[in-house]
Amino acid sequence: xxxxxxxxxxxxxxxxxxxxxxxxxxxxxxxxxxxxxxxxxxxxxxxxxxxxxxxxxxxxxxxxxxxxxxxxxxxxxxxxxxxxxxxxxxxxxxxxxxxxxxxxxxxxxxxxxxxxxxxxxxxxxxxxxxxxxxxxxxxxxxxxxxxxxxxxxxxxxxxxxxxxxxxxxxxxxxxxxxxxxxxxxxxxxxxxxxxxxxxxxx
Numbered sequence: 001x002x003x004x005x006x007x008x009x010x011x012x013x014x015x016x017x018x019x020x021x022x023x024x025x026x027x028x029x030x031x032x033x034x035x036x037x038x039x040x041x042x043x044x045x046x047x048x049x050x051x052x053x054x055x056x057x058x059x060x061x062x063x064x065x066x067x068x069x070x071x072x073x074x075x076x077x078x079x080x081x082x083x084x085x086x087x088x089x090x091x092x093x094x095x096x097x098x099x100x101x102x103x104x105x106x107x108x109x110x111x112x113x114x115x116x117x118x119x120x121x122x123x124x125x126x127x128x129x130x131x132x133x134x135x136x137x138x139x140x141x142x143x144x145x146x147x148x149x150x151x152x153x154x155x156x157x158x159x160x161x162x163x164x165x166x167x168x169x170x171x172x173x174x175x176x177x178x179x180x181x182x183x184x185x186x187x188x189x190x191x192x193x194x195x196x197x198x199x200x201x202x
Contacts, residue, residue, distance in 0.1 A: 001163050001179040008172055017053035021045060023114075026174055027149055029199075031118075039117040039124065039199050041149055046070060047109035049100045055093030058116045061126040063088040063195065065153045067110035068103040084193075088113075088126040113151065113195050125198045131157065131187035138183045138196055146200040148177040150185075155192030160184040 012025040017035075022045055029038040035055055043065060064070055064082045071081045072089065075096040082089055091097065093116065101110045117124045129136055140148045150159065151174045159167045159175060162182045169175050170189075177183065185194065 001161060001165070001177065003161070003165065003167060004176040005167060005169070006174040006176060016044070017055070018051065026151060027176060037116070037118070039122050041151070041197055042114045044112050044114060045109040046099060046101045046112060047103070050098060052097040052099065054096075055116060057119050058093030059090065059119050059124065060093050061088045061090045061115045061124065063113045063126060063128050065111035065113050067105070067108060068101055070110055070112065071100045073098045088128060115197050117199060121202055123200055123202055127196045129194050129196065131155070131185060131192040131194060132190050133187070136185045138185055140177060140180045140182060141198045141200045142181060143200050146178070146198065148183070149197040149199070150175045150177070151195040153193040153195060155187055156189035157192045157194055158186045158188040
């Protein structure tokens, strides 16, 4: 099992592909080509209505970390409003998408959480959980080359791996896991909000 603890010093900030916002790249599998990745996990800030960047051939999942609600207008689908308590929303990166944020605090943008995978070669799952008492068992992907990624958005999380390793992940930090079968998650500081991603080859 391979573990990598990550924090703000490891993350990379960059402009959106369309130049209308800022993305913080948390983890990525780079490749040559227009978009430059096989998969990418990131956060982004949204303060104003506007279009999303287009990513042809990419599957996307989006969830809200904090800061308000975000209504998405997705080509060919009914509008959907995302909050910190709704499930992540999945859509194709080639679709025309625009968003309308409603900010909790004027002048403080919404933070969202994004996972993208190149559809022909990779697939992903994204789930968000609030830990406030009971432990959560997270089943890790076991296929070759698969990656599990935990991001703590609030509080602090204690992760106990099936091989006995224990890692504490504070807010704004992450844990990348390769190998293993399961992980028990508890809030070390209540409440703890976590985003759990798995990435595996098709």
